[in-house]
Amino acid sequence: NAGVTQTPKFQVLKTGQSMTLQCAQDMNHNSMYWYRQDPGMGLRLIYYSASEGTTDKGEVPNGYNVSRLNKREFSLRLESAAPSQTSVYFCASSEWQGGSYEQYFGPGTRLTVT
Amino acid sequence: GESVGLHLPTLSVQEGDNSIINCAYSNSASDYFIWYKQESGKGPQFIIDIRSNMDKRQGQRVTVLLNKTVKHLSLQIAATQPGDSAVYFCAERTPQGAQKLVFGQGTRLTINP
Numbered sequence: 356n357a358g359v360t361q362t363p364k365f366q367v368l369k370t371g372q373s374m375t376l377q378c379a380q381d382m383n384h385n386s387m388y389w390y391r392q393d394p395g396m397g398l399r400l401i402y403y404s405a406s407e408g409t410t411d412k413g414e415v416p417n418g419y420n421v422s423r424l425n426k427r428e429f430s431l432r433l434e435s436a437a438p439s440q441t442s443v444y445f446c447a448s449s450e451w452q453g454g455s456y457e458q459y460f461g462p463g464t465r466l467t468v469t
Numbered sequence: 470g471e472s473v474g475l476h477l478p479t480l481s482v483q484e485g486d487n488s489i490i491n492c493a494y495s496n497s498a499s500d501y502f503i504w505y506k507q508e509s510g511k512g513p514q515f516i517i518d519i520r521s522n523m524d525k526r527q528g529q530r531v532t533v534l535l536n537k538t539v540k541h542l543s544l545q546i547a548a549t550q551p552g553d554s555a556v557y558f559c560a561e562r563t564p565q566g567a568q569k570l571v572f573g574q575g576t577r578l579t580i581n582p
Binding site: 359386388390395396397398399400403405413445447449451454455456457458459460461462463 | 478501503505510511512513514515518520558562567568569570572573574575
């Protein structure tokens with residue numbers, strides 16, 4: 356049981372390049388999330404998917420797109436990377452049960468845009 | 470929009486002492502709160518959670534207190550150990566949030582030997 360996995364772990368892009376961050380979970384959770392974390396800051400929600408087939412914008416969606424490929428996988432795409440997108444990206448998943456909204460996080464992808 | 474904030478960005482305590490990390494939340498209708506621990510280079514890990522119909526919840530060496538009157542949440546860690554050094558985040562679930570959480574900025578806890 357790997358939990359939430361993310362690939363790649365590190366990535367360097369030039370301004371204007373595109374890339375897709377991959378996320379998968381093996382806990383059969385319905386909800387999945389993408390966050391970014393900037394130095395000294397908390398987590399800010401980019402996009403989330405309440406269930407397979409649905410996606411919604413979070414607090415900072417500009418410059419990103421997402422795809423909920425199936426129940427397990429939720430990808431984040433940067434179409435034209437900008438230096439302001441340099442950050443650490445975390446994927447998470449959750450399933451409401453027993454009154455808990457705990458989200459399970461992946462190890463993160465560290466992205467640098469030059 | 471709603472925000473979750475922290476009183477102190479950094480906290481240093483001596484090994485073996487108790488530590489208290491504070492959090493203020495702004496939405497009085499939030500019904501669920503959670504604390505996460507994030508070690509350097511890792512993703513956040515669940516510590517403890519509490520629903521708004523409770524004032525206190527205890528775990529292993531940790532206690533969360535909820536004061537709805539002043540919209541304040543605290544995490545108490547007993548007998549701190551070097552492994553407790555990390556950044557701690559509180560988060561709340563707002564009424565509009567479905568299964569979304571709103572995270573605070575975090576407090577860095579340093580344990581001095």
